[in-house]
Amino acid sequence: MAPPAAAGGPSASSSGAPEAPHHRDVAKRGRRAGAGARLLSLGVQAAVMAAALALFLLFAAAAAVFLLSLLVSARAFRHHGSRYRVPPDASASSSPPPPLLPSVGLSTADLRLLPCFAYSSCDASSTSSSSPRLCAVCLETARAGERWRALPACGHAFHAACVDRWLVRSPACPVCRAAVAVSVR
Template sequence: MAAALALFLLFAAAAAILLLHLVVAARAFRNQHHGWRSRYRVPETSSSSPPPPCASRAGLSPADLRLLPCFAAASSSPEFCAVCLEAACAGERWRALPACAHAFHAACVDRWLARAAACPVCRAAVSVSVS
């Protein structure tokens, strides 16, 4: 009986030490994690302050997007749209960018170009030439 009690107390002490170790490790991880978030947190801006210069719209206007050339995908086209990662189907409207000739679904690349006037693949500047 004394041996069983000693064995039980030994396991209980080991479990308590393990639990204490896990609690200390979890607290250290939580404090480290919160410290990381607070160091890199974006500062709050008031509604009366002007937006930062990088927040301005740098994409193309809808009128500029309509001026970019479109074409219909061929039935045997092995093209993949790098924006949505889907293959070209026959008759779909595609758009080739003038500067780099990368091609995408017109709807996919239009959404991209409305935000950034650069190719999604090579970042070449996309400009509209009025003829």
């Protein structure tokens, strides 16, 4: 008996007879199985590459959103101080700037018309309580020789400098909110 022929090689028989049909089917099945495995391998590789690309794009989008939020917040903080400033203008230097807020308090001329007095130690003894007088604006006690101002409508008294700063902003007593009216002499 003759040994079997190698797959794909010449037949072992010396007669030159064609291969058996069984051997041809096995060879075709082997080539089909190899093509299917290669096709499956290419499919898996394509799926892995698509997943890797999707992850890369996801991280790139997240990084872009993060950087954009940093940029917006940096711009907001950088321009925070200058947002309300008036830009310099050549024509503004020749004329005085307009007042930022309308005057709601008393003018300096009105403040000069309000009565002032020098605080003395005998003023403290004339008050109903034994405690020294306290300025309700700055919360400091009165000392002899300081200049105080008594408001005409309610009689409350304060350091003159403290109540003047208050009255420029608001024409009312800091304690009782009584309107401060200036008498014209």
